[in-house]
Amino acid sequence: MTTYSQPDDAGHYGEFGGKYVPETLIPALEELESVYYHLKDDSEFQGELDELHREYTGRPSPLTYAPRLSDDLKLNIFLKREDLNHTGAHKINNTLGQILLARKMGKTRIIAETGAGQHGVATATVAAKFGLQCIVYMGEEDIRRQQLNVFRMELLGAEVRPVNSGSKTLKDATNEAIRDWVANVEDTYYLIGSVVGPHPYPMIVRDFQKIIGEETKEQFAAMSGGLPDALVACVGGGSNAIGIFYPFIDDDVQMYAVEASGLGLDTEKHAATMSLGSQGIFHGASSYLLHNDNGQVQLPHSISAGLDYPGIGPEHSYLKTSGRVKYLDATDNEAVQAFRWLSEKEGIIPALESAHALAVLQQRKTSMEKWDNVVVNLSGRGDKDVNTIADYLGKDLS
């Protein structure tokens, strides 16, 4: 068996990835790449990050056996509890790593894009901790839907800049963050929130998220011995999925990634980039993309804002094409059912994003055998989604 080694030196994952950006950003990407390669294996840098994870993030996050879910499905279901991290999701793994990079590069101004606000909050958090200026771009439509997270970011001292171009959502916030970076490239660090964008970002974010899989491997071996049979994770941009998959990629472990099919694959309202998209170039990389016959990017839909993105990380496109990861989907309705299932059976309210991963088990969309050991990446907690669920179920909370 050959050892997996992606991307290549030019940042390509097979025919995907690369850096499709305006000339102005090339020097910035090259600088980032060279600093990152230098620090990647630097024991002092890694030591600092490990310590922050222990004392600030609260790592390692537990691996929890879910007996009542297991009983329902005749599978052994384990949950990797990224919901228990500081700020409530896996996002902090990446923002802490990148803020250390920004500091090493002497950048004083941090910018980020956010959809639902989870990455914005995780960025504002680490910027506050290290006393750096932080500007978060957020679509006006998302600001309206996610007032609470906007206020959290403001409490953390960040400036939330409304974006009113295009669809006024995550893709437009990303465009605007990139435009800001082009204009302020000398003092500004762009802290991308997922395994998307031009090289080296997808690789850097993966490397900061792979701690999820590394811990899972160790914890599972300690609890049960050996390796799990399968891993399941949701994908929007795809950082939590890559994070748990990557350390297992050369092992005999099945991997399922679950994208959001919104109102259904047979409707126009979905975010099923892998099922219904095709190769395209968007936000600096070549990858699967939802776009129309004229190459214009389409607006996705998902009940979960974190999966509501028309693109996906280039490494996922590679893993789909190579067949190493199987890409499934779950609808809004299936995700809400799974959300309630976990809440009622195990006393854990998951993020709606993570509920998509659970949904494919509940709906028996995976090909698993009785009492197989399955680890689901519970990428975030669901407090932020309570209003959305109430809305969906027609319950008036006001």
Next chain:
Amino acid sequence: MRRIAELFAEPTKKLVPFITAGFPSLDSTVELVLAAEQAGADMVEIGMPFSDPLADGPVIQEASQIALDNGITVKTIIRQVEAVRKKSSVPLVLMGYINPIMRYGLDQFLSDVESAGVDGLILPDLPPEEGFDIYKKVKSHSLSPILLVAPNTFEPRIRWIGTMAEDLMYAVSILGVTGSTISANTKLKEYLGQIRENTDTPFVVGFGISSKEDVAAVAPLADGVVVGSALLKKIKSADDPVATTREFIEELKEGLLDKKGIKVSGRKIPESRSSTGSE
């Protein structure tokens, strides 16, 4: 010899207006290009709208969105170029983000735009490392690839880009998106001088050039200037976009004349360039 190489072999400074295809209305492209030529444009850059134009500021973003809402497509733009070509020999450049082009089919696109009469392509999100093979193909279709240089591009890279571009480069005036203010770059002279020192490939300057005064200030430092956002802004609020385009370009053109009303001449063309002009 490719039309753009021929144009920039002349030592006069060039005025290059930019319009967005399908803006303000789907069918306005042809008449606006022709009006621009009549008013004295030396070359016209036509923007192919994309839903997510990363390198563009609010004016071009909005124009692109309006054009897309009007129903503009790559196919329609190629037909519009054909219509212009029937009436005019003004050099034409298409500016477009790479995704709609790849979706159309790269080879099909290149042969269709070549036969429609396009002379050059600006692909702002296709830097040389990703575009190496594509730019070779562009040239094999007798089109000039117009590559971008930015104020933070290192010197060896300027030389590389100059070699790859061959006929013309596009110097982005500032660190920023289109429609910014050019005065923000206080080192413009030094930056453009550095390009000149490193390559014989001619270059136009764009981003933030919005008035006759800007044209007059920048033209002496380059081979030509591009005016986009300022023109689109005027077109947007105009009752008669054709007349407005003509008037504004005539006004900008004054920035290229000296006090006696004579066209400002550029640098001497180096031997090496003028002697390669036989293809």
